[in-house]
Structure formats: C-alpha cells, structure tokens
Amino acid sequence: xxxxxxxxxxxxxxxxxxxxxxxxxxxxxxxxxxxxxxxxxxxxxxxxxxxxxxxxxxxxxxxxxxxxxxxxxxxxxxxxxxxxxxxxxxxxxxxxxxxxxxxxxxxxxxxxxxxxxxxxxxxxxxxxxxxxxxxxxxxxxxxxxxxxxxxxxxxxxxxxxxxxxxxxxxxxxxxxxxxxxxxxxxxxxxxxxxxxxxxxxxxxxxxxxxxxxxxxxxxxxxxxxxxxxxxxxxxxxxxxxxxxxxxxxxxxxxxxxxxxxxxxxxxxxxxxxxxxxxxxxxxxxxxxxxxxxxxxxxxxxxxxxxxxxxxxxxxxxxxxxxxxxxxxxxxxxxxxxxxxxxxxxxxxxxxxxxxxxxxxxxxxxxxxxxxxxxxxxxxxxxxxxxxxxxxxxxxxxxxxxxxxxxxxxxxxxxxxxxxxxxxxxxxxxxxxxxxxxxxxxxxxxxxxxxxxxxxxxxxxxxxxxxxxxxxxxxxxxxxxxxxxxxxxxxxxxxxxxxxxxxxxxxxxxxxxxxxxxxxxxxxxxxxxxxxxxxxxxxxxxxxxxxxxxxxxxx
Ligand code: GLN
Numbered sequence: 001x002x003x004x005x006x007x008x009x010x011x012x013x014x015x016x017x018x019x020x021x022x023x024x025x026x027x028x029x030x031x032x033x034x035x036x037x038x039x040x041x042x043x044x045x046x047x048x049x050x051x052x053x054x055x056x057x058x059x060x061x062x063x064x065x066x067x068x069x070x071x072x073x074x075x076x077x078x079x080x081x082x083x084x085x086x087x088x089x090x091x092x093x094x095x096x097x098x099x100x101x102x103x104x105x106x107x108x109x110x111x112x113x114x115x116x117x118x119x120x121x122x123x124x125x126x127x128x129x130x131x132x133x134x135x136x137x138x139x140x141x142x143x144x145x146x147x148x149x150x151x152x153x154x155x156x157x158x159x160x161x162x163x164x165x166x167x168x169x170x171x172x173x174x175x176x177x178x179x180x181x182x183x184x185x186x187x188x189x190x191x192x193x194x195x196x197x198x199x200x201x202x203x204x205x206x207x208x209x210x211x212x213x214x215x216x217x218x219x220x221x222x223x224x225x226x227x228x229x230x231x232x233x234x235x236x237x238x239x240x241x242x243x244x245x246x247x248x249x250x251x252x253x254x255x256x257x258x259x260x261x262x263x264x265x266x267x268x269x270x271x272x273x274x275x276x277x278x279x280x281x282x283x284x285x286x287x288x289x290x291x292x293x294x295x296x297x298x299x300x301x302x303x304x305x306x307x308x309x310x311x312x313x314x315x316x317x318x319x320x321x322x323x324x325x326x327x328x329x330x331x332x333x334x335x336x337x338x339x340x341x342x343x344x345x346x347x348x349x350x351x352x353x354x355x356x357x358x359x360x361x362x363x364x365x366x367x368x369x370x371x372x373x374x375x376x377x378x379x380x381x382x383x384x385x386x387x388x389x390x391x392x393x394x395x396x397x398x399x400x401x402x403x404x405x406x407x408x409x410x411x412x413x414x415x416x417x418x419x420x421x422x423x424x425x426x427x428x429x430x431x432x433x434x435x436x437x438x439x440x441x442x443x444x445x446x447x448x449x450x451x452x453x454x455x456x457x458x459x460x461x462x463x464x465x466x467x468x469x470x471x472x473x474x475x476x477x478x479x480x481x482x483x484x485x486x487x488x489x490x491x492x493x494x495x496x497x498x499x500x501x502x503x504x505x506x507x508x509x510x511x512x513x514x515x516x517x518x519x520x521x522x523x524x525x526x527x528x529x530x531x532x533x534x535x536x537x538x539x540x541x542x543x544x545x546x547x548x549x550x551x552x553x554x
Pocket of ligand 1: 364365366367368392393394395417472473474475476
C-alpha cells in the first residue's frame with residue numbers, strides 16, 4: 001500500500017538534509033511545508049523521508065491530552081507520534097516509523113541509558129556535546145541506515161523556545177559538517193496591519209536575526225501571509241536576511257492544504273533546494289494525479305453531511321478522520337461536511353435534533369468514561385434508523401455494547417474500561433494488558449493482520465480478505481459472546497489470525513453499519529483514499545439521495 005521507507009536506493013550519492021524551523025508564531029504550517037517539499041522532491045524521483053523533532057520532554061505524545069496536542073498518530077511499527085506525521089504520510093504515501101518522530105524525552109532517555117551502561121567512559125554528560133550528538137545521530141541515521149536521497153527534518157516549536165536550543169545547535173553543527181548537503185528553511189509570518197494597510201516584515205527580520213545569533217543562516221525563507229507579497233517586500237526581506245531574492249517564498253492561505261505543494265512548485269521551492277545542494281534541476285514534474293485530485297475536489301460541490309460523535313469538539317483531535325472523510329468525499333465527487341456532535345451533550349430527548357440532516361455518523365475513538373453513553377445512544381439511533389454508521393476503535397466498542405444492551409437484552413453490558421464489575425463485559429481487557437501498570441506506550445499498538453470474511457460488506461469494500469491495519473487500544477471484543485452476536489445479526493467479520501481477536505463487526509442487514517477495532521484513518525492518503533472510508537461515504541451519499549427522493553414524494 002505504501003512505498004517502503006527502507007527502499008535502499010540512493011540516486012544522489014550522499015544524502016541531502018533539509019532542516020525546517022519556524023519563527024514568530026506557532027501553527028504556521030511547518031508540517032505542511034515539510035510535506036510539500038517531500039512531495040515535490042519525490043515527484044522528481046527521489047527517495048525521501050520526513051522526520052519531526054518535538055522539543056517537549058514527554059517520551060512520545062501518547063500520554064498527551066488531545067486538547068494539548070491534538071490527535072495522536074500511530075505508525076505501522078506502533079510508535080505514538082505527532083499529528084504532523086499524518087500529513088507526511090497523506091502527502092507522500094511513504095510509511096513513517098518510530099525513527100520519524102523523536103522528542104527531547106527520547107533523546108535524554110537514550111543518553112541516560114548510555115551513561116548508566118558506562119558508554120561514556122567517565123565523561124561528564126552535557127547538553128553539548130552529548131545531547132546534541134544524540135540528536136545528530138538520529139538525524140544522520142535516516143541517511144545512513146535507510147539511504148534516503150533527502151531527509152527532511154522538521155523542528156517543532158519556534159526559534160527562541162528554551163527547549164529547542166539543543167536541536168538548533170545540532171543543526172548548526174550539521175550544516176557546518178555537511179556543507180552543500182544541507183539546506184535550512186525557515187518559516188515565518190508576515191502580519192497585515194489593517195489600519196496601516198501594510199504588510200509588516202519586522203517580525204521576520206527579528207526571527208531570522210535570532211536564528212543567525214544561534215549560528216544558523218537560513219538558505220530559504222517561507223513567509224506565511226494572508227496577502228500577496230509584492231516584489232518590493234521580497235527584496236526587502238532578502239536584503240535584511242542575507243537570503244537570495246528567489247529564495248523568499250510566500251505561503252498564502254489556501255482553500256486546501258493540498259494546494260500548497262502546487263504553490264511551492266510554482267515558486268520554484270524544489271528547484272531552489274536542488275540548486276543549493278548542487279543537484280541538476282531538470283524538468284518540473286507535472287504532478288498529474290495530484291492535480292486531478294484537486295480538480296475533482298473543486299468540482300465536487302454537492303454536500304453530504306456527516307456527524308462526528310465524540311467528546312472533543314476540536315478539529316485537531318480527529319485530524320486523520322477528517323482528512324480520510326475529505327479524501328473519500330472527493331473520490332466520490334461530493335464534499336463531506338463534518339459536524340461535531342459532542343457526545344456528552346447527547347440525550348435520548350435531543351438526539352433526533354442533534355443528528356437531523358446527517359447522512360452518516362462516525363462514532364469516534366477515545367479513552368475513558370466521559371461521553372460514552374452519548375456514543376452508545378448515537379449507535380442505537382443510527383442502527384434503528386438505518387443511517388450509515390462507522391464506529392472506530394472506542395466507537396466500535398460502543399456499537400458492540402449498544403447491541404448487547406438493546407438486542408441481546410443485557411441491560412448492564414459494558415466495557416471493563418467503564419465499569420470494572422460489569423457482569424456482561426462484552427468489551428474486556430486484553431489478557432496481556434491485565435498486569436500492565438505503566439501508561440505510556442503499552443497499548444496494543446501498530447499494524448496487525450486481519451482476515452476478513454469473504455462476502456462481507458467489509459470484504460467487498462476492501463476488495464480483498466487479507467488486510468493489515470493500525471491499532472491503539474487496551475480493550476477488545478470478548479470472544480465469549482461471538483455466538484450470541486452472530487445469531488442476533490451482528491457479524492464478527494474480521495479477526496486477527498494469530499490471536500483470534502475480533503477486529504471488525506458489521507450488521508449486514510443494514511445499509512452500512514461497521515465498527516473496526518483498528519484505526520483505518522491513519523492510512524488514507526491523497527492518492528490512495530481508504531477503502532472503508534470510500535465505501536462509508538458512498539453509503540452516506542446513497543442515504544442522502546434516498547432521503548431527497550423521499551422528500552420530493554412527500
Ligand atoms: N479506550 C479504548 C481501548 O483502550 C479505545 C481506544 C481508542 O479508541 N483508541 O480499548
């Protein structure tokens with residue numbers, strides 16, 4: 001499904017390293033710029049990867065609240081990572097691994113382990129050189145071990161943060177060591193002062209000065225702006241910041257993040273990188289499939305409304321689900337309009353209103369008790385009104401609980417996660433999880449195989465019966481109840497061949513009612529939308545058309 005990250009071709013000889021830093025403000029879209037650079041170089045035939053360094057002390061974002069850090073993205077090898085890795089995969093189709101997201105916590109952990117082992121032979125361990133060396137080792141590993149042509153390294157946070165200093169020092173050293181094989185891109189913000197009707201470059205100048213004071217001269221500046229930057233402004237920035245005029249690139253707000261690579265290409269960002277690293281520039285790739293995706297996206301004007309039932313009404317918490325729905329919408333020639341429905345606010349009295357007009361319902365993943373009864377209500381409503389419904393991880397578990405309560409007649413059915421003493425533990429703790437006390441990195445994580453029952457709705461959607469999907473959970477379907485479920489109409493159509501764990505449930509008599517214990521949203525990309533999302537959105541469009549036809553009749 002993906003291009004392998006361990007492809008061992010290196011057509012450039014020595015690996016080239018591209019560093020992406022940000023200044024002035026956070027959330028300027030470093031992840032999108034890094035992904036776009038990756039996409040453009042890849043389109044020229046280069047073998048690329050993108051890694052992110054996060055300056056916080058947590059070992060990984062797995063223990064972070066989505067309010068703090070948005071969605072936690074999971075790689076195939078089971079690393080819980082920053083959501084920017086989702087962009088890297090969606091833009092480039094490459095597969096990332098634990099080597100692609102490293103935090104200050106992981107760097108320190110590894111240095112401290114080495115110190116305890118005695119690897120440092122009595123030396124005093126210091127930020128420079130030990131921490132910086134460990135950072136450099138992790139950057140160079142990508143080139144050395146996997147032989148990538150280009151390694152793009154994004155540094156989280158903004159220049160000036162205390163936490164990012166060791167990373168910037170490591171980049172300073174690497175640029176010196178690597179010479180022409182390294183390029184530094186700095187992303188800043190150019191605010192528009194409405195009263196003065198002027199774009200202001202001072203914050204950019206200040207940010208570049210700050211970077212220079214750390215010994216890093218950026219080669220390329222990407223300026224995030226809401227208004228077109230004219231030649232005078234570019235010249236001024238180039239002049240003040242010691243950067244070539246052609247290397248001052250603007251990044252305007254776009255209707256879609258997927259337009260950014262085209263805008264970067266039109267301004268020659270990839271060509272500049274190639275020139276700076278002494279590579280032949282050659283012809284500009286046409287990006288045909290990418291352009292036709294955007295074309296299709298633009299032409300898809302009819303809207304299908306889909307509810308996301310979850311406890312966070314926060315875009316970033318369900319980032320990959322939103323993107324997967326958007327991809328599937330485009331390839332079904334519709335615009336998916338997502339609606340956040342806060343599951344904590346759902347009641348039996350208001351559910352019809354809250355879900356009115358929805359042609360599909362996604363019951364979202366999550367942890368803990370909060371908002372779960374609302375998810376169960378949503379599952380019931382979708383099942384009894386035959387609205388296409390897609391339960392993902394905790395969402396699937398809620399579908400299973402709802403079915404036990406309302407169809408199997410176990411009114412007290414629950415997951416052990418919500419009620420440890422439930423007599424009908426249709427969702428139970430996994431055997432190997434029972435004695436785990438540490439929270440971080442101990443769930444069932446990463447890609448596992450799944451066998452799908454031939455003839456099922458799910459098999460039809462995938463077009464195959466052997467699949468592999470990514471997981472992030474501690475609890476599972478309790479196999480003790482399989483017989484009862486199957487008899488009553490909820491089929492367990494996907495299982496892991498080694499452990500026999502149930503991975504997929506569906507009610508085949510309904511339009512589209514499928515729950516997956518895994519997270520399909522992590523593997524939908526722009527050029528390869530996920531088959532389950534494709535099929536779900538198609539069913540939602542079918543539902544919409546039927547209700548429109550019904551309305552006409554009435
Ligand atoms: N809380 C559930 C579990 O641990 C589901 C997790 C999820 O939705 N990612 O099994």
